[in-house]
Amino acid sequence: MEKEKLKIGIYELTGCAGDALLIVDCEEELMNIFKAADIESFLMAKSDNRNGELDVALVEGSVSTEKEKEELLDIRRRSKVVVAIGNCACVGGIQAAFLDKKDWEKNFKKVYGTIAFTHTKPAQSKPIDAYIRVDHYLPGCPIGKEQFLSTFARMVGGNPPELYRFPVCVECKWHENDCLLNKDIPCLGPLTLAGCGSVCPDHNIPCFGCWGPTEEANLTSEYHLLLDKGFDLEMIKKRMANYSGTRIAEFFAQFRKEKR
Amino acid sequence: MRILKLQKNCLFPFLEAISKEAELWAPVAKGDKFAFDRVADFSRIAMNATRTIIPAKKIMVPANFNMFHFTEKGYKEDLSHVTDRILFGVHACDIHGLLTLDKIFTQVYPDPYYLEPRKRTMILGLSCWPDEHCFCKSTHTHIVEEGYDLFFTNLESCFLVWIGSSRGDDLIRLVPDLFDENLTEKDIKTYIQWQAERDNAFKTEIQFVRLPDLMELNYRAPFWEELGAACLACGSCTMVCPTCNCYNVMDKQFLGEKPGQRIRHWDSCTLPEYSEVAGGENFREKKFQRLKLWYTHKLQAYVSKYGKPSCVGCGRCLVTCPVQINVKTVAAALEGQEPEAFWKNLAKEATR
Numbered sequence: 009m010e011k012e013k014l015k016i017g018i019y020e021l022t023g024c025a026g027d028a029l030l031i032v033d034c035e036e037e038l039m040n041i042f043k044a045a046d047i048e049s050f051l052m053a054k055s056d057n058r059n060g061e062l063d064v065a066l067v068e069g070s071v072s073t074e075k076e077k078e079e080l081l082d083i084r085r086r087s088k089v090v091v092a093i094g095n096c097a098c099v100g101g102i103q104a105a106f107l108d109k110k111d112w113e114k115n116f117k118k119v120y121g122t123i124a125f126t127h128t129k130p131a132q133s134k135p136i137d138a139y140i141r142v143d144h145y146l147p148g149c150p151i152g153k154e155q156f157l158s159t160f161a162r163m164v165g166g167n168p169p170e171l172y173r174f175p176v177c178v179e180c181k182w183h184e185n186d187c188l189l190n191k192d193i194p195c196l197g198p199l200t201l202a203g204c205g206s207v208c209p210d211h212n213i214p215c216f217g218c219w220g221p222t223e224e225a226n227l228t229s230e231y232h233l234l235l236d237k238g239f240d241l242e243m244i245k246k247r248m249a250n251y252s253g254t255r256i257a258e259f260f261a262q263f264r265k266e267k268r
Numbered sequence: 269m270r271i272l273k274l275q276k277n278c279l280f281p282f283l284e285a286i287s288k289e290a291e292l293w294a295p296v297a298k299g300d301k302f303a304f305d306r307v308a309d310f311s312r313i314a315m316n317a318t319r320t321i322i323p324a325k326k327i328m329v330p331a332n333f334n335m336f337h338f339t340e341k342g343y344k345e346d347l348s349h350v351t352d353r354i355l356f357g358v359h360a361c362d363i364h365g366l367l368t369l370d371k372i373f374t375q376v377y378p379d380p381y382y383l384e385p386r387k388r389t390m391i392l393g394l395s396c397w398p399d400e401h402c403f404c405k406s407t408h409t410h411i412v413e414e415g416y417d418l419f420f421t422n423l424e425s426c427f428l429v430w431i432g433s434s435r436g437d438d439l440i441r442l443v444p445d446l447f448d449e450n451l452t453e454k455d456i457k458t459y460i461q462w463q464a465e466r467d468n469a470f471k472t473e474i475q476f477v478r479l480p481d482l483m484e485l486n487y488r489a490p491f492w493e494e495l496g497a498a499c500l501a502c503g504s505c506t507m508v509c510p511t512c513n514c515y516n517v518m519d520k521q522f523l524g525e526k527p528g529q530r531i532r533h534w535d536s537c538t539l540p541e542y543s544e545v546a547g548g549e550n551f552r553e554k555k556f557q558r559l560k561l562w563y564t565h566k567l568q569a570y571v572s573k574y575g576k577p578s579c580v581g582c583g584r585c586l587v588t589c590p591v592q593i594n595v596k597t598v599a600a601a602l603e604g605q606e607p608e609a610f611w612k613n614l615a616k617e618a619t620r
Binding site: 189 | 300303331498500503504507518519520522533541555588610617
């Protein structure tokens with residue numbers, strides 16, 4: 009008897025759709041992906057989408073409207089397991105990197121002026137775990153092919169994903185790279201989740217943090233280290249905030265507390 | 269143990285002859301640092317290399333490799349990454365590093381994934397000259413009495429070649445005419461003088477004999493938390509350490525019919541998940557606790573088990589840690605000094 013296939017849904021909220029696109033781009037494995045599971049919903053790849061019960065929901069993007077929040081709550085209700093895929097879903101992405109509500113309101117006004125929103129109410133962008141329980145986080149901007157495929161294969165095999173929790177530096181040392189920070193290049197490797205295969209440092213390009221911060225990212229130490237090396241305060245802040253989403257707020261709170 | 273003489277211009281012909289027996293690996297330039305790599309063109313070999321970024325342990329236990337393939341029916345061991353190798357240009361500290369790994373991987377629980385490449389790798393040591401970060405004289409690992417097949421001392425006029433094993437002797441016998449058995453009195457004098465000059469060239473000295481007691485006495489010292497506050501938890505110190513050997517295993521599955529792989533990769537006790545157990549509890553939740561564990565292991569616990577520290581004085585942590593948490597600055601803190609280090613400055617900044 010053939011095993012019953014997992015029912016999987018792939019959803020996109022606010023983001024560039026880069027994670028969904030990456031899945032479509034797994035060309036050689038695409039047949040295997042669709043063979044291994046029943047893909048119930050995947051707006052980018054198919055038109056006959058159903059909104060029924062799911063074993064696993066993969067959710068890309070941050071929540072930036074009331075409508076998306078409702079959609080997300082509905083996905084959670086229908087799914088046994090929810091996996092946040094990509095930096096926006098995991099930490100809020102670039103669009104969430106405002107420190108407080110006032111900053112966001114100011115920026116929002118600057119962009120949209122006084123346009124009236126009729127179909128939904130906009131909200132400050134947040135990662136999906138601001139609203140629902142998330143079982144697993146698959147980081148990346150976008151997610152990596154290899155990590156996505158092995159995660160997908162593990163889940164299809166009935167196992168939870170096994171993802172790196174350590175920073176880029178570990179993979180960077182596996183590849184025997186000379187530390188860029190030690191050459192006074194502003195690398196965010198120590199703060200950033202591994203899994204990318206340290207592709208940028210492998211090519212002498214500093215890590216920009218696109219896989220988001222690790223659970224223990226020592227932003228304070230790195231911040232002072234970069235200041236010590238003579239980098240501009242605003243540049244450091246911007247670079248750190250870029251992919252840290254709402255996590256950057258924790259850092260500035262921590263930093264302000266220390267300065268007091 | 270025999271000692272032979274090899275003229276400088278005979279080295280490449282010798283390497284040429286032995287590289288027919290196995291893959292020849294040696295330190296080559298990588299940026300302004302060095303790395304062990306397979307060499308066919310011997311002119312790439314960095315004869316005056318300082319430490320490589322990653323020590324020779326990467327040959328015995330690669331950073332990341334497949335242990336076996338598995339399906340629902342069973343598993344099949346994978347040692348396809350292991351080949352016959354000759355590792356040339358291994359410095360004394362790294363030979364001691366391998367001897368330390370031998371104790372860990374071959375005694376209580378012999379590890380086949382270590383034993384196989386270890387057995388199939390010949391070690392051809394090469395003398396070196398200390399830079400400002402080397403302190404192997406302090407750990408007594410600047411000389412080797414075992415752990416090599418051949419050892420080349422690089423004198424100005426020639427090499428003196430120590431034969432450390434019968435396998436090493438076999439290599440010499442491939443081209444015996446390249447070697448001279450008759451060392452002159454002048455050769456011996458030159459060697460003694462070289463050794464004296466080399467021993468005087470060390471700029472970093474650490475009193476290791478005092479450190480086990482100082483670790484014990486400083487167990488609750490406030491500087492540990494200062495270290496923890498600055499530590500980036502990047503794991504680099506453990507990756508580059510010749511005696512760090514911890515690893516994790518992960519099962520990698522694939523779609524379709526492809527069998528799964530059990531991947532073994534270097535792990536680090538300075539990372540939070542290392543001391544985490546089922547249920548999410550963590551025995552060493554804070555960074556300073558994990559750093560203290562690492563230094564306890566290197567400077568104290570290993571001494572009580574094996575009679576010497578598990579630090580070989582290579583200086584890799586000194587040149588790698590971006591916030592200067594390393595054996596030198598930690599030893600200084602243990603001695604009650606204020607080391608010149610980023611972590612110390614950060615602590616001062618925080619209390620300002």
